[in-house]
Amino acid sequence: MRIATWNVNSLKVRLPRVEEWLAEVQPDVLCMQETKLADDAFPALTFQGLGYESVHHGQGQWNGVAILSKVGIDDVVANFAPASGEPDPDARLITARCGGVRCTSVYVPNGRSLDNDHYQYKLRWLAQLKRHLDAVGSPDEPLVVTGDFNIAPDDRDVYDPSKFVDATHTSQAERDLLAELEAWGLSDLFRQHYEQDRLYSWWDYRAGDFHQGRGLRIDLVLGTRAVAERAAWSIVDRNARKGTSPSDHAPVVVDLLD
DNA sequence: ATGGTAGCGCTGCTA
Numbered sequence: 475m476r477i478a479t480w481n482v483n484s485l486k487v488r489l490p491r492v493e494e495w496l497a498e499v500q501p502d503v504l505c506m507q508e509t510k511l512a513d514d515a516f517p518a519l520t521f522q523g524l525g526y527e528s529v530h531h532g533q534g535q536w537n538g539v540a541i542l543s544k545v546g547i548d549d550v551v552a553n554f555a556p557a558s559g560e561p562d563p564d565a566r567l568i569t570a571r572c573g574g575v576r577c578t579s580v581y582v583p584n585g586r587s588l589d590n591d592h593y594q595y596k597l598r599w600l601a602q603l604k605r606h607l608d609a610v611g612s613p614d615e616p617l618v619v620t621g622d623f624n625i626a627p628d629d630r631d632v633y634d635p636s637k638f639v640d641a642t643h644t645s646q647a648e649r650d651l652l653a654e655l656e657a658w659g660l661s662d663l664f665r666q667h668y669e670q671d672r673l674y675s676w677w678d679y680r681a682g683d684f685h686q687g688r689g690l691r692i693d694l695v696l697g698t699r700a701v702a703e704r705a706a707w708s709i710v711d712r713n714a715r716k717g718t719s720p721s722d723h724a725p726v727v728v729d730l731l732d
Numbered sequence: 733a734t735g736g737t738a739g740c741g742c743t744g745c746t747a
Contacts, residue, residue, distance in 0.1 A: 483747085484739055508747090510739075535740060584747060624747095678747085680736035722738075722747080 475545065475573050475704075475730045476501045479620040479693055480714070481581070481676070481723035485509040485538070488721055489517060495714055496524055499727065502544045503572045505579030507622045509538035516540065531568040538565050539581050539621070545573030555609035559602050566599070567621075569610050575701060575730075576611045580621035585642035593642060596624070600651035604658055613659025616700040622676075622723065623694050625652050627662060630671035631691035643690060660696035663705045663728045675710050676723045684715055695728045704730040 478501040482488040485506065496504065504526075509516065512534035521528045521542050531552035532538035541547065551569040553561045569578040580603065583596040603619070611617045625648050629635040638644040656662075664673075674689025683689065697705065707729040715724040 487739070508739095536746075586746085678736085679738050682736080719738090 475503070475575070475732060476727060477503045477505075477575070477577070477618060477620065477695065477730065478725050478727045479505045479507070479579070479622075479695060480725035481507040481622040481693060481721060483508050483510075483721040483723065485511055485517070485540075486515070487719065489520065491714070491720070493520070493524065495711075495725065496526070496542075499711065499725070501727065503575070503577060504542040504725075505577060505620050506540045506542070507538075507579060507581035509540055510535060511538050529568060529570050531565045533565040536564070537581055539568045539579045541568060541570050541572065541577055541579050543570070543572040547572055549576070549610075551610050554602055554606045557609040558605035562599065562602075567603070567606070569606075574616055576615060576617040578607070578610075578617075578619045578621075580619060580623065582622060582624045584624050585648070587642060588640055588645060596642070597647055597651060600648065600655070604655055607655075607658065613698050614700075615698065617660075617698045618695060618701055619655070619660060619697075620695040620726075622692060623652065624692055625649060625694075626690045626692055627652060627665075627694070631674070633672070633674065633688040633690070643692060655696065659698050661699075661702050663695045663697050663702060664691075664708045664710075664726060666702065666705055667708045673710055675726055677715065679722050693723055693726050695726055697728075701730060706731050
């Protein structure tokens, strides 16, 4: 079973590239973020024509998350589960079970800056994500949390850590909250296969950062032990960041043994 | 040189 995540940065603009990529890579499950669509504008029929069932949780203009699956979709929960606390006013997560794996597609708040209210929102959001996982699932089952975490787990995931002192994406508080998710029972499936640095998934559009190799690894695939034991291979598909009108994120792919 | 681009939607916000 091939699982992938991709922050597409507007599905309206990116749909042709997403269709092309699905045909080439043929993931069984694709979790998307930043669709920037309302639910009634989500192109479910287009994906159906490519063999994918889909669920979408959107608001239009900003945010928006989706799951596509060739291996079935049930137990759908849009937004945070009620038992985890108040719903998120933004459309930032959706959960569904696909092919026996409970999958959550997440678009973690950016945080903007450490002194911004949005950063406190990011920290609260990450704490609620753990309660959400307890509400919808368990570390003892096959479960994946994947998407744009807006956190670089380690300095090797940052092109120049000296440029990210007292910054979002690297601050100790958000890394600690990511570590709490790992303590809950999740591990970074990409890091199971690679130890080296400079394996980024996002590059700022500005200043030619992609071509200069200035990126961050912030798109993660986390899985419980039952999933990690099956994780045979992973890549960041940097080719999808090239050419005309790319997203600023590349897809991350993980293959699970059946 | 503290810059730069992209998307949304129409002025400035978000990333």
